[in-house]
Amino acid sequence: MFTEETLTKIKDKLLDVLFEIGPDILISIVVLVLGAIFIRLISRLLRKSFRKYNIEPSLATFIQSLVRFMLYAILIVSVGTTLGIKTSSFVAIIGAAGLAIGLALQGSLANFAGGVLILIFKPFKVDDLIFVNGKLGIVSDIDILYTRLTTFDNRIITIPNGTMANSDIDNRTMQDKRRVDINLKFSYDEDMTQIRKIVVDAMKKHPRILKDPEPDVWLDDFREYDMKVAARCWVAPEEWWPVYWEQLEAIKEALDEAGIKIPIPKNEVSFANQNTNEAPSKPL
Numbered sequence: 001m002f003t004e005e006t007l008t009k010i011k012d013k014l015l016d017v018l019f020e021i022g023p024d025i026l027i028s029i030v031v032l033v034l035g036a037i038f039i040r041l042i043s044r045l046l047r048k049s050f051r052k053y054n055i056e057p058s059l060a061t062f063i064q065s066l067v068r069f070m071l072y073a074i075l076i077v078s079v080g081t082t083l084g085i086k087t088s089s090f091v092a093i094i095g096a097a098g099l100a101i102g103l104a105l106q107g108s109l110a111n112f113a114g115g116v117l118i119l120i121f122k123p124f125k126v127d128d129l130i131f132v133n134g135k136l137g138i139v140s141d142i143d144i145l146y147t148r149l150t151t152f153d154n155r156i157i158t159i160p161n162g163t164m165a166n167s168d169i170d171n172r173t174m175q176d177k178r179r180v181d182i183n184l185k186f187s188y189d190e191d192m193t194q195i196r197k198i199v200v201d202a203m204k205k206h207p208r209i210l211k212d213p214e215p216d217v218w219l220d221d222f223r224e225y226d227m228k229v230a231a232r233c234w235v236a237p238e239e240w241w242p243v244y245w246e247q248l249e250a251i252k253e254a255l256d257e258a259g260i261k262i263p264i265p266k267n268e269v270s271f272a273n274q275n276t277n278e279a280p281s282k283p284l
Helices: 004-052 057-082 087-104 106-121 161-165 192-204 237-257
Strands: 129-132 135-142 146-150 156-160 178-186 216-222 227-235
Touching: 004 057, 057 106, 106 135, 106 146, 106 156, 106 161, 135 156, 146 161, 156 161, 178 237, 192 216, 192 227, 192 237, 227 237
Parallel strands: none
Antiparallel strands: 129 135, 135 146, 146 156, 178 227, 216 227
């Protein structure tokens, strides 16, 4: 049991400590509360600014999180300094933690950097049709680390943003129109003027092609057994595949009606001896 004298000494000691560090604790609490309110206000202002200027949602979320993390780190250091903790201690802890996290997350940091570049420079956006690394699909989601594509057969392909940022990206819906190229081949006996009229008329009947530029047909190449002809028309990007398939069928039907056949390669074989019963003559 403590004596009354001992309790009095403990009480006096606690009061001395309280009066010594009490103001610092009070100031720290005030700094913490005001800092938290300030960070909340900054986050709200950033959110409104991003909405006003139509910043990409994924990039906006990332920037808000990064700013909040940095502000809270500054706030914690400020509170610790108020309590008498040396700033160098915080710097050492944060530096060691940053180094350890960086080494552990090298791949993720590359994806993170790639995601930031994609969201800033926007080589593609959600709902764009892109071809990258042998994959063709519609962009369904872009986040800080990964991009997801939905293929035409309804598969989901997830590609790291680090790979996306360092790859050649074929964006097939960025422009407001695309050209449909159809390669045809004909015999050299066919009339090019007639072919052009038949194919152009067939393409013009399609309701979803653009009127400007108009469809055109040109002789593209002379080959060993046939001549190559290129037929072209323009469509909205989202109509490319349906129009391509439908134009193939329309051109085939128009050529059949006109009696023009697609040539089939043929090889002519000739024999030195026409009479198979006669033995070949021997050289003298």
